[in-house]
Amino acid sequence: MPAHDVLIIGAGLAGQRAALAAAQQGASVGIMSKVHPVRSHSVAAAGGINAAISVDDDWRSHAYDTVKGSDFLGDQDAIEVMCSEAPQEVLELEHMGVTFHRNDRGEMDLRAFGGASMKRTAYVADITGQAMLHVLYEQLMKHHETVERFEEWFTTSLLVNDEGECAGVIARDVRSGRMEVFTAKNVILACGGAGQAYKPTTNGLIVTGDGIAMAYRVGAPLMDMEMVQYHPTCLVETGILITEGARGEGAHLLNANGERFMEKSAPNKMELASRDVVSRAEQIEINEGRGVGPNGSGIFLDVTVVPRKRTLEALREIVNLGRDFAGVDITREPIMIRPGQHYIMGGVKTDVDGRTPIDGLYAAGEVACVSVHGGNRLGANSLLDTLIFGRRSGEHAAARAATMGPPKLDTGSYLRRDEATLEAIISRPRDGRRVSEIKDELGETMNKHAAVFRDEQGLRGALETVGRLKEEAAGAWIDDRGTVFNQDVLGALELGYMVDCAEATVVAAIERKESRGAQFRTDYPERNDEEWLKHIDISLGESGPEVSYSPVTITQWQPEERKY
Numbered sequence: 213m214p215a216h217d218v219l220i221i222g223a224g225l226a227g228q229r230a231a232l233a234a235a236q237q238g239a240s241v242g243i244m245s246k247v248h249p250v251r252s253h254s255v256a257a258a259g260g261i262n263a264a265i266s267v268d269d270d271w272r273s274h275a276y277d278t279v280k281g282s283d284f285l286g287d288q289d290a291i292e293v294m295c296s297e298a299p300q301e302v303l304e305l306e307h308m309g310v311t312f313h314r315n316d317r318g319e320m321d322l323r324a325f326g327g328a329s330m331k332r333t334a335y336v337a338d339i340t341g342q343a344m345l346h347v348l349y350e351q352l353m354k355h356h357e358t359v360e361r362f363e364e365w366f367t368t369s370l371l372v373n374d375e376g377e378c379a380g381v382i383a384r385d386v387r388s389g390r391m392e393v394f395t396a397k398n399v400i401l402a403c404g405g406a407g408q409a410y411k412p413t414t415n416g417l418i419v420t421g422d423g424i425a426m427a428y429r430v431g432a433p434l435m436d437m438e439m440v441q442y443h444p445t446c447l448v449e450t451g452i453l454i455t456e457g458a459r460g461e462g463a464h465l466l467n468a469n470g471e472r473f474m475e476k477s478a479p480n481k482m483e484l485a486s487r488d489v490v491s492r493a494e495q496i497e498i499n500e501g502r503g504v505g506p507n508g509s510g511i512f513l514d515v516t517v518v519p520r521k522r523t524l525e526a527l528r529e530i531v532n533l534g535r536d537f538a539g540v541d542i543t544r545e546p547i548m549i550r551p552g553q554h555y556i557m558g559g560v561k562t563d564v565d566g567r568t569p570i571d572g573l574y575a576a577g578e579v580a581c582v583s584v585h586g587g588n589r590l591g592a593n594s595l596l597d598t599l600i601f602g603r604r605s606g607e608h609a610a611a612r613a614a615t616m617g618p619p620k621l622d623t624g625s626y627l628r629r630d631e632a633t634l635e636a637i638i639s640r641p642r643d644g645r646r647v648s649e650i651k652d653e654l655g656e657t658m659n660k661h662a663a664v665f666r667d668e669q670g671l672r673g674a675l676e677t678v679g680r681l682k683e684e685a686a687g688a689w690i691d692d693r694g695t696v697f698n699q700d701v702l703g704a705l706e707l708g709y710m711v712d713c714a715e716a717t718v719v720a721a722i723e724r725k726e727s728r729g730a731q732f733r734t735d736y737p738e739r740n741d742e743e744w745l746k747h748i749d750i751s752l753g754e755s756g757p758e759v760s761y762s763p764v765t766i767t768q769w770q771p772e773e774r775k776y
């Protein structure tokens with residue numbers, strides 16, 4: 213039975229950064245991932261990472277932009293931590309070997325990004341996440357004596373002992389189907405977001421909310437779950453992301469009349485207003501009949517205004533994506549895009565050291581809600597979030613481990629419980645619905661009713677559908693009855709996690725009777741600070757999700773009207 217001081221579930225940027233920090237503190241570390249670590253969704257991050265590195269920048273300006281971007285729902289103490297520690301963190305990664313783009317003077321180059329008051333985004337062409345993830349993976353190999361990697365192991369549940377402490381997990385070796393108990397003094401969840409609960413989404417197939425649901429099921433509260441980010445530039449059919457870096461380099465958004473419609477809603481920042489603002493403006497053009505394409509369901513992103521040489525150098529991945537997935541050469545003609553699900557601001561509620569209310573259970577990265585993004589995340593702030601809070605969680609968990617003995621746990625009963633759950637799924641009769649059908653209906657429901665615009669009626673309908681899908685998911689059947697690489701059975705578990713996340717999102721969206729950040733309620737179109745300047749927390753009660761509130765921490769920036 214493997215035992216560690218710190219066991220990390222997830223090997224994207226948050227998980228790997230946490231592992232490195234914990235190992236550097238001398239802890240014994242286990243890091244587990246259901247896919248090979250460098251296939252984590254972090255690898256897809258394109259545009260870059262924010263830090264006030266420039267000599268004429270100041271972290272307070274970055275913090276203010278983040279607070280404003282969050283529509284004043286972000287906790288300002290956490291935002292101060294993230295932004296003040298950002299420059300050092302990015303430089304440290306560069307020293308580890310991330311080849312950030314440099315300008316003609318040899319300094320780290322910075323590109324413009326949405327909602328930022330100056331150029332503040334460091335980047336490696338448009339493969340920033342990949343560059344960072346590979347460098348961190350090399351660093352972990354250097355620590356092979358203290359960091360044990362469990363690649364292609366799937367965590368099925370978290371273990372909480374009689375003292376109420378998280379003391380390990382149950383996991384399945386994907387290759388063989390063998391299940392094992394992993395005990396740990398501390399567990400850090402770094403399982404990423406839940407984008408696959410939507411269809412389409414920019415998120416990889418593995419982004420299924422596992423960590424959020426596993427924490428919720430053992431009693432950890434979720435926060436800001438109603439806040440789901442729609443990215444303004446996704447390919448119309450597939451939802452594939454065209455990085456904000458394109459607009460950062462100067463690309464325009466045009467409606468069917470060839471107008472730069474952002475003039476109406478964000479005359480100063482135009483295409484570089486925050487994502488919630490741009491996505492809403494696009495959806496209004498589409499809804500009011502000024503969209504482009506066959507059913508007027510798209511908007512043109514015009515990258516031809518960026519010098520071709522620069523596009524080929526700094527945006528080469530999206531040149532390939534445009535060609536391969538839309539048949540468009542973006543250096544010569546505009547490409548059709550629309551808003552698409554991209555990121556969830558909500559997640560497992562934590563403090564600035566990644567601690568959840570359950571002792572020994574931490575969360576960092578997209579799975580967590582610190583909350584630094586509040587109602588809307590600024591582009592290039594997520595990679596930063598993964599590193600800062602990944603590192604802080606790793607350090608804190610290692611320090612906690614040093615003060616305690618091995619955790620108490622009756623391991624056998626938990627193992628048998630999860631083994632039985634998987635066996636039951638594998639042997640289900642084929643008379644219900646297939647996992648894939650339920651997943652599609654879930655994604656389409658969420659994309660229709662819990663999207664850019666929402667209202668009570670649509671959300672109530674979505675809640676009913678999600679409730680039905682939850683029951684159907686509990687009896688859904690699969691084809692593969694084997695043990696070796698049985699992704700089918702894992703897909704059934706993932707469906708259960710996604711349904712939990714979707715339910716929490718819809719419940720919170722119904723609860724918040726105002727419009728703020730990514731939540732725009734057509735039936736409550738104004739922001740209402742008097743009643744709703746507070747977080748919505750969702751906990752699992754006897755009969756389902758229970759709502760409570762927690763205050764927003766305000767340090768230096770009082771809420772004001774948000775204009776771009």
Ligand SMILES: Cc1cc2nc3c(=O)[nH]c(=O)nc-3n(C[C@H](O)[C@H](O)[C@H](O)COP(=O)(O)OP(=O)(O)OC[C@H]3O[C@@H](n4cnc5c(N)ncnc54)[C@H](O)[C@@H]3O)c2cc1C
Binds near residue numbers: 222227249554579
């Ligand atoms: C296409 C795209 C482009 C983006 N571009 C940017 C950008 O330019 N800048 C920016 O700041 N942000 C960007 N983002 C957002 C950012 O990339 C993510 O929020 C961030 O990388 C999430 O990192 P993470 O470490 O939290 O999780 P992930 O990278 O998603 O990793 C999750 C890990 O958890 C593991 N895992 C999950 N469930 C289980 C389980 N049950 N058992 C075992 N392991 C499990 C997975 O295997 C994986 O290793 C982008 C996102 C997308 C989708």
